[in-house]
Amino acid sequence: MKKYIFFSLAILFASCQDFLEEEMVATITQDYFETESGLEELTVSTYNALRWKYGYVQEGPFAFETGIDITDPQNKARATYDPAAWSAAGVAGQYTNNLLGYFLAQLLGGYPLISDCNKAIEIIRDKAPGKFADPEYANLRRSELYFSRAWFYYLMTTILGDVPLQLQSSNTLPKAFYYPKATSEQIYSQIIADIRFAHEHLPEIADKGRYTKWAAAHFLAKLYLHRAQGQEFRPYRNADGSINPDDPNAYLGLLYKGTGSNDLDSARIFATEVIDHFSQKNGGAFGGLAQDYWDLFRTGIGDWGNENNAEIILPASYIASSKMEDNGRYGMRTDAAFTITYYDAAWNIPTLTWSYGVQKGELYLPSDWGYDVFTDKINDSRFEKSFQIEYKSASFDSKSGNEGEGLPYNDPTNKSLPWTGDEASYFNANIKAGYSRESWGGRAAVAGEHKIGRGDLGLVFLENTKETAIDKSAALAQPYVLYPRWIKDGSSYYYRKTGKDRLQGNLGLLVASGGTNLRPSSRKFIDPNRTTVDNHFGSRDVAIFRLAETYLIRAEVYGRQGEYAKAIDDINVLRKRAAYKANEQRAEVLARLYPGAEQLPNSERSYPYRSESDTYEKIKVDETYWDGSSEKSRLESYPPEATTHEQRFIHFIYNEASREFNTEQVLYDGIHHAGIQLERMLHHNQLASSRSESWPASDNPVNGNGQDGKGKGAFSPKHTFKPFPQTFIDLLTDENNIPLSPEAKKKYQNPGY
Numbered sequence: 199m200k201k202y203i204f205f206s207l208a209i210l211f212a213s214c215q216d217f218l219e220e221e222m223v224a225t226i227t228q229d230y231f232e233t234e235s236g237l238e239e240l241t242v243s244t245y246n247a248l249r250w251k252y253g254y255v256q257e258g259p260f261a262f263e264t265g266i267d268i269t270d271p272q273n274k275a276r277a278t279y280d281p282a283a284w285s286a287a288g289v290a291g292q293y294t295n296n297l298l299g300y301f302l303a304q305l306l307g308g309y310p311l312i313s314d315c316n317k318a319i320e321i322i323r324d325k326a327p328g329k330f331a332d333p334e335y336a337n338l339r340r341s342e343l344y345f346s347r348a349w350f351y352y353l354m355t356t357i358l359g360d361v362p363l364q365l366q367s368s369n370t371l372p373k374a375f376y377y378p379k380a381t382s383e384q385i386y387s388q389i390i391a392d393i394r395f396a397h398e399h400l401p402e403i404a405d406k407g408r409y410t411k412w413a414a415a416h417f418l419a420k421l422y423l424h425r426a427q428g429q430e431f432r433p434y435r436n437a438d439g440s441i442n443p444d445d446p447n448a449y450l451g452l453l454y455k456g457t458g459s460n461d462l463d464s465a466r467i468f469a470t471e472v473i474d475h476f477s478q479k480n481g482g483a484f485g486g487l488a489q490d491y492w493d494l495f496r497t498g499i500g501d502w503g504n505e506n507n508a509e510i511i512l513p514a515s516y517i518a519s520s521k522m523e524d525n526g527r528y529g530m531r532t533d534a535a536f537t538i539t540y541y542d543a544a545w546n547i548p549t550l551t552w553s554y555g556v557q558k559g560e561l562y563l564p565s566d567w568g569y570d571v572f573t574d575k576i577n578d579s580r581f582e583k584s585f586q587i588e589y590k591s592a593s594f595d596s597k598s599g600n601e602g603e604g605l606p607y608n609d610p611t612n613k614s615l616p617w618t619g620d621e622a623s624y625f626n627a628n629i630k631a632g633y634s635r636e637s638w639g640g641r642a643a644v645a646g647e648h649k650i651g652r653g654d655l656g657l658v659f660l661e662n663t664k665e666t667a668i669d670k671s672a673a674l675a676q677p678y679v680l681y682p683r684w685i686k687d688g689s690s691y692y693y694r695k696t697g698k699d700r701l702q703g704n705l706g707l708l709v710a711s712g713g714t715n716l717r718p719s720s721r722k723f724i725d726p727n728r729t730t731v732d733n734h735f736g737s738r739d740v741a742i743f744r745l746a747e748t749y750l751i752r753a754e755v756y757g758r759q760g761e762y763a764k765a766i767d768d769i770n771v772l773r774k775r776a777a778y779k780a781n782e783q784r785a786e787v788l789a790r791l792y793p794g795a796e797q798l799p800n801s802e803r804s805y806p807y808r809s810e811s812d813t814y815e816k817i818k819v820d821e822t823y824w825d826g827s828s829e830k831s832r833l834e835s836y837p838p839e840a841t842t843h844e845q846r847f848i849h850f851i852y853n854e855a856s857r858e859f860n861t862e863q864v865l866y867d868g869i870h871h872a873g874i875q876l877e878r879m880l881h882h883n884q885l886a887s888s889r890s891e892s893w894p895a896s897d898n899p900v901n902g903n904g905q906d907g908k909g910k911g912a913f914s915p916k917h918t919f920k921p922f923p924q925t926f927i928d929l930l931t932d933e934n935n936i937p938l939s940p941e942a943k944k945k946y947q948n949p950g951y
Contacts, residue, residue, distance in 0.1 A: 228369070231317065231318070231321060232321055232325050232327060233327055233328070234327045234328025234329055234330065237318060237321055237322070237325075237327060237330060237339075238339075240314060240317065240318045240321075241318050241339050241342055241343060243314060244311060244314055244315050244318065244342070244343055244346035244347075245342075245346060245407065245408075245515060246311055246346075246526065247311060247346040247347075247349045247350050248346075248349065248512070248513075248514045248515060248742060249514050249515075249516070249525075249526055249530075250297065250307075250308070250349075250350070250353060251353075251532075251863050252514055252516070252530055252531070252532045252740050252863075253525070253526050253528035253529055253530060253531060254296065254297060254528055254531075256293060256535075256559050256560055257293040257294075257296045257297045258297070258532075258535070258863065259271070259535045259536075259560075259562045259863065260276070260289075260290075260293045260560075261293065261294070261297060261353075261357050261866075261920065262356075262357075262863040262866040262867075263535075263562050263861075263863060263866065264276060264277075264562075265866060265870070265875060265879065265917060265918065266865050266866050266869060266875075266878075266879075266883075267565065267567055267568075267856075267869070267878040267879050267881070267882035267883045268564055268565055268567055268568035268571060268856045268860055268865065268882075269562050269563070269564060269565060269568055269860075269861070270562070270563060270564070270565045270568075270883070270885050270886075271560055271561075271562055272560060272561040272562065272563060272715060273560050275289075276289065276560070277885040277886065277910075277911065278885055278886065278910050278911035278912065279886055279911045279912045279913045279914070279917055280912070281912070284917060284921075285921065285924075285951060286921040286922060286923060286924035286927060286947060286951045287924040290920055290921050291921050291922070291923040291924050291925070292923065293920075294357070294358070294920045294921065294922065294923055295923035295925065295926060298354065299311075308350045308353075308354055309362075309364065311346070311350060312347055312350055312351075312364055313364065313367045313368050314367075315343045315344075315346050315347040316347070316364065316365060316366050316367040316368075317367035317369075318339075318343050319340060319343050319344075320366070320367055322336050322339060322340055322343075334399075337395075337399040338399055338400065338401070340395070340399070341395060341396035341398075341399040341400045341409065341414075342396070342400075342408065342409050344392035344393065344395055344396050345392070345393065345396050345400075345409045345413070345414065345417070347389075347392065348388075348389035348392045348393050348396075348417070349417075351363070351385050351388070351389050352389060352417075352420075352421070355382050355385050355386070355455075356866070356867055356870060356871070357919065357920045358919060358920055358922065358948065359382055359441075359452030359453075359919050359948060360379040360380060360381050360382055360385075360441070360452065361379055361380065361385070362377040362378065362379055362380065363379075363380035363384060363385055363388065365388075373935065374931050374932070374933060374934065374935035375929050375930050375931045375935075376930070376931055376932060376933045376935070377930065379946065381435075381439040381440075382428075382452065382453075382454065382455045382456075383439060383454065383455050383456035384439075385455075386421065386424075386425055386455040386456055387456060389421065390418065390421050390422070390425075393414050393417050393418050393421065394418065396409065396414045397411055397414035397415055397418060397468075400413070400414050402475075406513075406515075407513060407515035409512070410511075410512075412471075412472050412475055412476070412511055413511050413512040413743060415468040415469075415471045415472045416468070416469070416472050416511050416512070416743045416747070416748055416751075417743070418464070418465075418468040419464075419465045419466075419468040419469040419472070419748065419751045419752070420465075420747075420751060420867070422458065422461045422462070422464040422465035422468065423461070423462070423465040423751055423754065423755060423871075424455060424867075424871040425455045425456055425457075425458055425461050426458070426461035426462045426465065426755075426758070427453070427871050427872045427873060428453040428454045428455045428456075428871065428873070429454070429457050429461070430873070431450040431451055431453045431454040431873060432454050432457070433451075434447045434448060434450045434451030434454065435451040435454050440945075441949065443944055443945055443947070443948075443949045443950075444949075445949070446915065447915075448915075448949035448950075449876075449915040449916060449918050449919060449949055449950075450873060450915075452919060452948070452949075453870075453871060453873050462755050462758055462759055465751060465752075465755050466752055466755045466756070466759075469748050469749075469751045469752035469755065470752060472511065472745070472748045473485065473486065473745070473748055473749065473752065476508070476509070476511075476745050476748075479508065480508045480509070483774070484771060484774055484775040485745075485749070485771040486508070486509065486745050487509050487745055487746060487749075487771065487772070487775050488507050488508070488509045488775070489775070490775075490779075491579060491580050491583050491775055491776060492579075492583040493507055494507055494509065494510075494722075494741065494744070495583070495721065495722040495723075497724065497725065497726060497727070497738065498726060499552065499726050499727060500727065502518055502727070502737070502738065502739070505738070505739040507741075509741075509744050509745045509746065510741045510743075510744050511741075511742075511743035511744055511745060511748070512741070512742045512743040513739045513740065513741055513742060514530075514739055514740040514741075514742055515739065516530040516736070516737070516738065516739045516740065517737075517739070518727060518737040518738075525735075525737075529735040529736070530735065530736040530737065530738060530739075530740070531558060531734060531735060531736060532723050532736065532738075532740055532863075533555060533556075533723040533724065533725040533728075533734070533736035533738065534555075534556060534557055534558035534559070534734035534735075534736065535557075535558070535559070535560075535561065535562055536561075536562055536563075536719060536720040536722070536723055536861045537554075537555030537556070537557060537586075537719055537720060537723055537724050537725075538555070538557050538561055538563065538715060538719040539554075539555065539556050539557045540554055540586075540589060540657060540719075541554070542657075542698055543613035543614065544613065544614055544615045544679060544698050544699055545589065545591070545614060545615075545650065545656035545657040545678075545679050546591035546592075546593075546604040546605060546607075546612060546613075546614040546648075546650035546651070546654065546656045547589060547591060547592050547593075547604065547656050547657065548593060548605075548613065549593060549594040549596075549731075550594060550731045550732055551592045551593075551594055551601050551731065552594070552601045552726040552728070552731060553592060553601060553724065553726055554586065554589060554592070554724065555719075555723075555724040555725065556728070556731070556732060556733070556734050557734070558734035561715070561719075562861070563715070563717055563718075563719055564585070564717070564718070564719075564720075564860065564861075565882065565883050565884070565885065566661075566683070566884065566893075567835070567882040567883065568856070568860060569581075569585070569661040569718070570661070570663070570835070571835075571853050571856045571857055572857055573830070573833040573834065574794065574816065574817050575661070575788065575792055575793075575794065576784075576788060576792060576794040576795060576797070576798065576813075577777065577778060577794075577813035577816040577817050578773075578776050578777070578813075578817050578857065579776055579777065579778045579782070579784075579813075580776045580857050580858065581788075581857075582784065582785045582788055583721065584720065584721060584722060584857075584860050584861070585659075585718035585719065585720060585721060586718050586719055586720070586721045586724070587658065587659045587661070587718045587785055587787055587788070588655055588657075588658050588659075588785050588786065588787055589655070589656050589657040589658070590603065590604070590653065590654070590655055590656060591603060591604025591605070591614070591650050591651065591652060591653065591654050591655070591656040592604050592656070593605060594731055599731075602652075603637075603652045603653045604650065604651070604652050604653070604654070604656065605651070605652060606651050606652045607641075607647065607648045607649065607650060607651030607652075607654070608647070608648070608651070612648045612650075612651070613648070614648040614649055614650035614651075614656070615648070615649050615650070615679055615699055615700075616645075616646055616647060616648050616649065617643045617644060617645050617646065617647055617648075617649055618645060618674075619645040620671070620674075620675075621643065621645075621674050621675045622642075622643035622644060622645045622675075624671050624672070624674075624675035625642075625643040625675045625676075625677065626642050626643055628672070628675070629675060629676070629677070630642060630643070632803075632804065633677065634804050634805040635654070635655075635677075635786065635805045636653070636805060636806075637651065637652065637653030637654050638651075638654060638677060643675075643677070649677055649678065649679075650677075650678055650679075654677065654678065655677070655678040655786060655787075656678055656679065657678065657679050657681070658676070658678050658679065658680050658681070658786075658787045659680075659681050659682075659717060659718045659787070660673075660680060660681065660682040660683065660787060660791055660792065661683050661717075661718065661792075662682055662683055662684050662792070662793055663683070663684060663793070663894070664684050664691055664693075664894040664896075666684070666793035667682070667684035667685055667686040667691055668680075668682050668684070668685055668686065668791065669685070669686050669687075670685045670686065670687040670692075670701070673685050673701070674700060674701070676791075679699070680787075680791075681694075681696075681701075681716050681717070682695075683717075684896075685701065690897040690898075691894075691896050691897055692896055692897060692898045693706045693707075693894075693896035693898060693904065693905035694706025694707075694716070694717070694905070695898065696716050704898045704899070704900045704903070704904050706896070706898070706904050706905050707884070707885065707903065707904055707905055707910060720860070720861040722860075722861055722862065723736065723738060723740075723861070725737055725738050740862075741862070746772055746775075746858050746859075747855075747858075747859070747864060749768045749769070749771050749772060750768070750769070750772070750851060750854060750855055750858070752768050753765040753766075753768035753769050753851060754848065754851045756768065757844065757847045757848070757851065758844070758848075762821055762847070765847070766819055766820060766821070769819045769851075769854060770818055770819050772854065772858060773814060773817050773818055773819055774814050776817065776857070776858075777812055777813040777814035777816075777817055778809040778812070778813045779809070779812055780809060780810065780811050780812055781808050781809065781810075782808065782809050783806055783807055783808050783809075784802070784807045784808075784809060785807070786805070786807055788807075789802060789803050789804075789807040790803060790807075823850055824836070824843065824846035824847045824849070824850045825843070825846075826841075826843070826846055831846070834846075834849070834850055834853055835881070835882065836849050836850075837849065837874075837877040837878060837880070837881035837882075838877075838881070839874075839877040840877070848872060848874065849874060849878070851868075852865065852868050852869050852872065852874065852878070855868055870918060875918045876913070876914075876915055876918055879913045879917075880909075880913060883911070883913070884909055884910060884911075885909075885910050885911050886909070886910075886911035886912075886913040887909030887910070887911055887913060888909050888911060888912055888913065888914075889908075889909045890907075890908045890909060891907055891908060892907070892908075892909060893905070893907045893908070893909075894907060895907030914950065915949075915950065916948065916949055916950025916951060917950075919948045919949075920948070921947065921948055921951035922946065922947055922948060922951075927943050927946060927947055928943075930943070930946065
């Protein structure tokens with residue numbers, strides 16, 4: 199990544215290492231970008247668009263992870279949709295402003311980069327220096343610029359709806375702050391046309407990180423599907439396309455993006471083009487997908503091989519580097535947004551480790567539904583491959599920088615949890631005979647001795663339900679520290695008992711700050727290649743488009759067209775890959791304690807917990823998954839608003855997307871544009887929901903804190919869009935430079951803010 203000085207101001211541009219030689223330029227004037235080399239560098243710099251979500255550890259997840267039903271921000275005000283935070287003048291407006299870089303606020307973000315795209319497009323059109331005089335070459339680079347610009351507009355319409363459509367560059371402050379909004383219909387018409395052009399002129403094979411024909415085709419499939427999804431909301435716009443801010447359904451009107459008579463067919467055609475190409479190119483048993491879901495995220499010290507996986511259609515193009523600035527001003531920090539810092543001597547993990555990550559700022563963890571959307575955790579391997587449900591003992595040597603397997607259980611410096619007499623008796627009587635973990639060595643539990651030794655499990659999570667609550671005696675007698683969601687003690691049921699040792703605390707919901715941290719976090723972005731063990735800047739790339747999403751796009755199209763058999767075939771491509779394969783090892787806690795483990799053969803419930811056969815037939819999808827009456831359909835937990843076959847099918851598609859793309863900042867796009875965001879949030883997300891008596895109640899709430907079965911939040915229709923920043927609204931004028939009236943500001947602002 200390179201640093202440039204642009205318009206005499208320090209602006210950081212980013213490029214992919216594979217297609218730009220390193221060059222440090224001290225001073226750059228406008229004239230430089232009218233040269234061949236300057237124009238090349240300006241074009242490459244617009245690839246920063248792809249990093250928009252991932253470098254801002256707060257803003258990106260705030261925009262694309264809050265407002266989905268499978269994730270909770272670990273901040274009370276944001277998770278419960280407190281009005282002070284969720285306002286144009288609050289953190290919602292501030293973070294939106296930081297992402298978009300609205301004109302006066304800063305020179306990083308959406309609109310400044312859109313201006314860079316426009317500047318480069320204008321230079322190609324008007325100056326055509328050097329190689330750009332060749333029409334074919336010029337069209338190639340124009341295609342890249344159209345793609346970067348379209349990607350920004352796509353993201354902005356997703357979180358804001360109608361936004362200003364800027365198609366000319368701007369080098370100076372305007373005479374009037376007159377920025378009328380374009381409708382989403384106008385914006386989609388523009389970006390679809392731009393990506394159609396890009397699809398025609400981009401190559402099938404490009405330098406790593408650059409846009410290709412297949413990335414354009416995937417993007418077009420998404421755009422056409424979203425436009426088709428929004429067609430039913432046309433009645434909620436005025437005749438001139440504007441929005442009535444007083445209409446309670448105005449939020450749905452913002453989802454209308456125009457009407458194309460063949461949008462679903464177009465989405466299917468472009469998705470099929472991508473699927474056919476990757477299926478042929480990649481081969482394999484899973485339609486071109488990675489052979490193992492974990493292959494997409496697998497990493498190790500000095501190993502970034504997952505980034506070259508053939509399923510990836512478009513990466514964000516972060517690179518492994520010891521210098522933060524090589525990955526842009528804010529670096530790659532998705533690893534720090536979704537990966538919690540877990541270490542404690544009680545777990546024989548006394549220090550930070552390379553293997554378990556480090557958090558920074560506000561953390562985002564799954565909601566209960568984020569785990570339970572995996573309706574078969576025993577046979578769908580994506581559950582354990584997505585979340586860190588087990589932590590082995592580990593120790594870090596600050597002198598050597600190496601990580602070991604923790605201390606022996608009888609080491610005098612081992613401070614892991616000691617056995618009590620009751621726990622030792624229970625373990626020896628009920629667990630020891632069948633516990634064959636290699637590191638354990640068959641030892642008996644002895645009161646007063648430390649539980650956790652070298653290579654043993656230290657911290658383990660059990661995401662069960664009230665109906666499948668584990669007995670408290672069994673939970674405490676495990677040969678590691680176990681945190682169940684539900685435990686049973688006599689006739690009492692307790693939800694997420696907390697505390698560092700023996701489940702003493704009661705704050706299992708984020709009503710008091712910090713109440714939900716003890717739960718599994720994402721495994722997908724753990725980065726053992728951080729420069730120091732406490733450094734939150736990551737070195738890993740992120741997949742923006744991958745083939746699994748293409749399959750789900752086409753499956754949704756087939757379902758909307760009534761071709762459910764074809765939709766099922768596409769969904770089952772993902773399911774075949776998701777299944778455990780013969781001889782594949784399960785997590786110990788899955789094989790021993792998770793609900794459903796009792797149905798496994800005894801051989802699979804013993805170390806090393808290998809599956810005897812492929813589990814695909816157990817998770818294979820058919821229409822009963824959304825028939826509204828079967829057990830499989832019940833487990834999908836459809837919102838009450840989903841009363842028809844087609845409505846339940848659409849929700850199933852996004853349940854499957856939740857299983858496939860959790861923490862990848864993809865799900866928001868889908869549930870939002872499909873118009874089902876509100877009903878899913880109210881039905882699934884307890885911290886956000888205002889509904890009462892929709893969740894199982896525990897016997898351990900304290901003064902209204904904890905699990906009382908009631909929703910804790912205030913999510914409403916307005917929250918399906920973010921607010922325009924109040925500072926921006928207050929700067930706006932009409933074309934004559936007259937400040938907007940209160941009524942005009944209200945009309946400009948998104949409904950409800």
